[in-house]
Amino acid sequence: MPEHQPYKDNTYTDCLIIPIVENEEIITQIPEKYEMLHPTITTLVETKDFEAKALQQATVYEKNSGHKRILLIGVGKKEDLTIEAWKKTIGTAVRTAQDKKSTIITIHFPEWATEHFKKNHSITESVIAAHIATYSFDTHKDKEAETTKVMTIYWDHQNPADKELWELSTQNAVHIAESVNLARHLGNTPPSEMTPASLAKEAEELGKTFPKLSVNVLDRTQIEEHGMGCLIGVSQGSILEPKFIIMEHMNGAQEEKPIVFVGKGITFDSGGLSLKPDPYIRDMKFDMLGAATVIGIMRAVAALNIKQNIVGLVPTCENMPSGSSYRPDDILRAMNGKTVLIQNTDAEGRLILADALSYASRYTPKHVIDFATLTGACVVALGNERSGLFTKDDAMSTALQNAATQSGEKLWRLPLGQEYSEAMKCEVADVKNIGGVGGPRYAGASTAAAFLEYFTDYPWTHIDLSCSSYGEKGKPWIRGGANGFGVQTVITYLQSV
Ligand code: BES
Ligand code: ZN
Ligand code: ZN
Numbered sequence: 001m002p003e004h005q006p007y008k009d010n011t012y013t014d015c016l017i018i019p020i021v022e023n024e025e026i027i028t029q030i031p032e033k034y035e036m037l038h039p040t041i042t043t044l045v046e047t048k049d050f051e052a053k054a055l056q057q058a059t060v061y062e063k064n065s066g067h068k069r070i071l072l073i074g075v076g077k078k079e080d081l082t083i084e085a086w087k088k089t090i091g092t093a094v095r096t097a098q099d100k101k102s103t104i105i106t107i108h109f110p111e112w113a114t115e116h117f118k119k120n121h122s123i124t125e126s127v128i129a130a131h132i133a134t135y136s137f138d139t140h141k142d143k144e145a146e147t148t149k150v151m152t153i154y155w156d157h158q159n160p161a162d163k164e165l166w167e168l169s170t171q172n173a174v175h176i177a178e179s180v181n182l183a184r185h186l187g188n189t190p191p192s193e194m195t196p197a198s199l200a201k202e203a204e205e206l207g208k209t210f211p212k213l214s215v216n217v218l219d220r221t222q223i224e225e226h227g228m229g230c231l232i233g234v235s236q237g238s239i240l241e242p243k244f245i246i247m248e249h250m251n252g253a254q255e256e257k258p259i260v261f262v263g264k265g266i267t268f269d270s271g272g273l274s275l276k277p278d279p280y281i282r283d284m285k286f287d288m289l290g291a292a293t294v295i296g297i298m299r300a301v302a303a304l305n306i307k308q309n310i311v312g313l314v315p316t317c318e319n320m321p322s323g324s325s326y327r328p329d330d331i332l333r334a335m336n337g338k339t340v341l342i343q344n345t346d347a348e349g350r351l352i353l354a355d356a357l358s359y360a361s362r363y364t365p366k367h368v369i370d371f372a373t374l375t376g377a378c379v380v381a382l383g384n385e386r387s388g389l390f391t392k393d394d395a396m397s398t399a400l401q402n403a404a405t406q407s408g409e410k411l412w413r414l415p416l417g418q419e420y421s422e423a424m425k426c427e428v429a430d431v432k433n434i435g436g437v438g439g440p441r442y443a444g445a446s447t448a449a450a451f452l453e454y455f456t457d458y459p460w461t462h463i464d465l466s467c468s469s470y471g472e473k474g475k476p477w478i479r480g481g482a483n484g485f486g487v488q489t490v491i492t493y494l495q496s497v
Pocket of ligand 2: 269271345347
């Protein structure tokens with residue numbers, strides 16, 4: 001993880017990054033101290049090899065600049081510039097610099113950025129974007145093939161009066177970005193290693209690092225004692241023991257009701273006896289990304305010492321086929337007493353969440369937000385850049401969507417409603433675990449959300465991050481694998497409630 005420092009003039013670095021806006025003269029955007037670059041950049045402009053279009057890049061070399069290389073990155077038109085686009089710009093440039101084996105990087109932070117966005121926001125979000133861009137998962141690769149480790153990122157900003165603001169914003173940004181990267185790391189680790197027990201251990205480690213974060217892990221016997229029949233049912237086919245992770249950060253007023261986060265922690269989803277065919281079984285190590293997000297949130301909340309009462313709940317197990325698996329036709333009983341007819345063992349996430357959402361009631365929470373890679377249907381509906389949001393609480397919906405916009409993540413509200421709830425009703429149990437409206441599995445993302453609603457008795461929002469939380473290929477501003485979706489949005493959201 002890189003360190004972030006203010007740039008001191010005449011420090012030699014491997015790459016100087018200069019963001020350039022499209023609709024203003026390029027030469028005038030080059031800081032005065034880099035006047036020696038003018039001839040080369042004039043040529044770039046004349047040849048139209050660089051027009052500063054969004055994410056366009058050009059590398060130039062000028063020894064007298066004091067940097068090994070200079071990377072110009074296009075910002076596009078200022079009037080179109082959102083925080084999301086700006087973060088992509090920073091992330092892309094940092095990734096490129098790192099791919100060119102730069103270990104020490106300087107970013108010229110243009111003064112206009114602090115006016116275009118709110119000042120502290122522009123700083124925090126830029127540092128987060130740079131920090132996230134440097135993360136790579138190569139613990140299982142040959143040393144030679146490992147991604148270059150970025151040691152230091154120098155931020156060259158003009159205004160000395162902003163020194164303290166930079167220090168504070170940078171510190172906060174690093175706490176957030178490290179938590180995002182932790183979520184990514186948990187997700188990327190292979191399922192043979194990131195088992196329910198390992199996930200619990202990671203949470204317990206955080207409890208040791210942050211004294212105000214109390215972590216308690218329930219084992220199989222305790223899970224049974226709590227009556228969490230659905231979590232037990234799903235876990236049955238695996239030789240791995242289920243765990244129920246409870247993380248509490250009670251740092252607000254005693255009488256203040258807590259906000260509870262719940263994350264689906266299926267460490268591998270084979271589908272169980274309703275086995276997933278290839279290729280759908282691939283990438284199912286990512287079926288614990290809801291859990292990763294919640295653990296990431298709790299890390300950030302603790303590191304930032306947020307003055308609120310916040311709880312993270314993670315039901316975790318593996319969904320495997322075997323002689324001891326739960327079966328279609330089984331009826332399971334959740335912690336709140338409701339019974340569920342199993343029709344498909346691949347609809348397992350909603351089952352373990354049923355128990356966790358029931359457990360959340362004991363906090364009489366202010367509100368509850370769950371994160372889950374819950375349905376392929378949500379991927380079909382939204383593609384892989386946006387997560388689905390389901391709630392009957394308009395205020396929560398608006399606040400979460402605003403927070404997402406401010407942190408450059410994307411949410412889209414999808415419906416809950418009577419027809420979806422009806423579709424989950426069942427003749428032989430209170431509810432069944434699959435259903436459709438108008439046809440089998442129609443509206444699969446909404447029926448899954450409606451199933452969860454049966455286990456809530458407080459203001460609640462469900463976020464389905466099935467596809468937006470990982471990508472095979474990655475993007476210019478973030479490497480492939482898990483991306484930690486949700487952590488940044490929630491931290492912004494917590495400031496608004
Ligand atoms: N973990 C999957 C959902 C999923 C699919 C996440 C693709 C990420 C990418 C979930 O447990 C599942 O298998 N859901 C089934 C539900 C169906 C049986 C009603 C699905 O979406 O196919
Ligand atoms: Zn499944
Ligand atoms: Zn699943």
